[in-house]
Amino acid sequence: MKFLFRKQRQVQILVERYLEHLRLAQQNFSQAIASCLDGDARDDFMILADETHRFESKADDVREEIKTLMYSKVLLPESRGDIMGLLEAIDQIPRFFEVVLNIIRTQKLAIPDLIVSDVRELVRVSMETCDLMITQVEDLLQRGGRIPELLNVIDEKESQCDVIERRIMNTIFDSDIDPFLKIQLKELVIFLGEISDQADRVSKRINIISLKRRV
Amino acid sequence: MFSIVGGVFLGWSLGANDASNVIGPAVSSRMLRFSTAASMASLFVLMGALLQGRSGIHTLSSLTEMTLHQAVLVSISAGITVTLMTIVSLPVSTSQAVVGAILGVGFVNRYVDLTGLGKVVTSWVGTPVGGAIMSIVIYRTLATVNNRLRLNFLERDVLLRIGLVAAGSYGAFALGANNVANVTAVFVGAGHLSITTATLVGGLSIGLGILTFSKRVMETVGSRLVRLDPFSALVVLLAEAVTVHFYTFVGVPVSTSQAVIGAIIGIGLLKGIQTVSARTLLSILSGWILTPLIAAALVVAMQKI
Numbered sequence: 331m332k333f334l335f336r337k338q339r340q341v342q343i344l345v346e347r348y349l350e351h352l353r354l355a356q357q358n359f360s361q362a363i364a365s366c367l368d369g370d371a372r373d374d375f376m377i378l379a380d381e382t383h384r385f386e387s388k389a390d391d392v393r394e395e396i397k398t399l400m401y402s403k404v405l406l407p408e409s410r411g412d413i414m415g416l417l418e419a420i421d422q423i424p425r426f427f428e429v430v431l432n433i434i435r436t437q438k439l440a441i442p443d444l445i446v447s448d449v450r451e452l453v454r455v456s457m458e459t460c461d462l463m464i465t466q467v468e469d470l471l472q473r474g475g476r477i478p479e480l481l482n483v484i485d486e487k488e489s490q491c492d493v494i495e496r497r498i499m500n501t502i503f504d505s506d507i508d509p510f511l512k513i514q515l516k517e518l519v520i521f522l523g524e525i526s527d528q529a530d531r532v533s534k535r536i537n538i539i540s541l542k543r544r545v
Numbered sequence: 546m547f548s549i550v551g552g553v554f555l556g557w558s559l560g561a562n563d564a565s566n567v568i569g570p571a572v573s574s575r576m577l578r579f580s581t582a583a584s585m586a587s588l589f590v591l592m593g594a595l596l597q598g599r600s601g602i603h604t605l606s607s608l609t610e611m612t613l614h615q616a617v618l619v620s621i622s623a624g625i626t627v628t629l630m631t632i633v634s635l636p637v638s639t640s641q642a643v644v645g646a647i648l649g650v651g652f653v654n655r656y657v658d659l660t661g662l663g664k665v666v667t668s669w670v671g672t673p674v675g676g677a678i679m680s681i682v683i684y685r686t687l688a689t690v691n692n693r694l695r696l697n698f699l700e701r702d703v704l705l706r707i708g709l710v711a712a713g714s715y716g717a718f719a720l721g722a723n724n725v726a727n728v729t730a731v732f733v734g735a736g737h738l739s740i741t742t743a744t745l746v747g748g749l750s751i752g753l754g755i756l757t758f759s760k761r762v763m764e765t766v767g768s769r770l771v772r773l774d775p776f777s778a779l780v781v782l783l784a785e786a787v788t789v790h791f792y793t794f795v796g797v798p799v800s801t802s803q804a805v806i807g808a809i810i811g812i813g814l815l816k817g818i819q820t821v822s823a824r825t826l827l828s829i830l831s832g833w834i835l836t837p838l839i840a841a842a843l844v845v846a847m848q849k850i
Binding site: 334335338339341342405406408409412470471472473475539540542543544545 | 684687688691692695696697698699700701702703705706707774775776
């Protein structure tokens with residue numbers, strides 16, 4: 331039977347490789363934010379931000395490889411569309427990593443102490459949401475038994491992130507920090523919040539892909 | 546030999562119109578490329594005609610008595626009718642066109658075998674109903690298997706592709722076995738061809754029609770009536786093939802168009818009637834009513850000229 335699924339296995343391996351790069355981009359992003367919040371040497375932050383970008387680019391390359399392989403008629407058009415749509419949706423997440431890191435880097439933003447713990451909490455829950463989403467993609471490539479259960483957990487985490495995001499916004503605008511800094515921080519927090527929002531959108535898309543195949 | 550050109554023309558138009566019923570769902574759900582599907586279908590049509598095409602020829606050749614001249618007119622008028630319907634993209638029944646034309650000849654000759662006619666006309670109702678019932682049964686069975694197998698979606702993809710190719714081949718085989726009678730039975734009845742030659746000529750001409758002129762009707766069958774996902778496409782093909790093959794054993798040439806439309810309606814009923822386009826369905830039904838009438842009128846007119 332294995333020869334029948336040879337090309338499909340190739341797609342599966344490439345998607346797993348894509349997820350591995352995403353995971354590494356995520357780790358570097360998380361450490362870069364931690365370094366920024368801890369007030370460590372700026373060089374550390376720069377290195378970690380560059381690493382995040384490097385793994386995001388590698389993930390992009392793998393995505394292109396998957397696209398080329400699939401358009402050589404490996405899968406049914408419907409499945410091709412589903413996989414490409416899914417990868418494009420996932421790809422928004424490392425894009426948000428980069429946006430957040432670029433905001434900090436180019437605007438030389440220092441996170442004020444009054445929101446550090448909440449930002450740390452927001453990043454932690456967002457990363458958990460991403461981890462769960464990656465597990466959900468892996469489950470889709472296996473048998474898909476845990477997809478609905480993971481969908482619910484991701485949805486809860488995303489709501490949790492929304493609550494933290496609102497709390498940070500309130501803290502920022504209730505404080506007497508410089509109004510220009512308030513605007514900068516608002517932008518940063520919005521993009522941080524987008525990470526879990528996007529993971530939730532991807533999770534819902536995975537659920538639909540799975541449901542479409544149950545008849 | 547020139548006289549069988551009418552039969553070849555009818556076979557060609559049958560292939561052009563009915564190929565959509567065996568490969569339409571697979572092609573319009575973009576599972577198979579048209580050229581691949583058409584070549585495969587032509588081959589299996591020929592095999593079906595040669596191996597199991599005899600019983601239908603017996604039934605149709607006994608409907609009325611006719612001369613070779615009248616047999617040619619039957620073929621030509623049925624061929625023109627089916628071609629007209631193909632041009633307006635309606636999947637019609639070649640069996641109805643042929644029977645309509647034979648009845649036109651019977652009307653002129655004042656002789657029709659009513660027993661055989663009853664069997665044929667009953668099948669016109671039985672075929673779409675049978676297609677619908679088969680599709681509901683097959684859908685439920687395959688759905689249970691699909692949900693129990695718990696394949697990942699990449700593996701399911703492969704199995705669906707294999708299933709569609711297999712079902713399309715079986716459908717083409719059933720089409721050849723059942724419908725070859727529509728093409729050449731009148732020449733057997735007129736004593737102009739042996740049954741073996743009739744199955745060969747019929748099978749080849751249907752295959753030619755599939756290869757050269759079948760793409761248009763495919764759009765109506767595959768995508769306009771109901772949006773088919775690959776799984777439903779497989780069910781439709783299997784239901785159509787089983788229904789038509791069943792009538793091959795009964796010895797009645799039936800319409801693959803009616804079987805496939807019945808099967809698609811069956812899927813529509815399972816998924817909710819709102820997925821079936823009433824407008825398209827009505828135009829298809831009117832095509833089925835008009836087909837035998839036009840063919841009969843044409844053959845009568847030709848005989849008068």
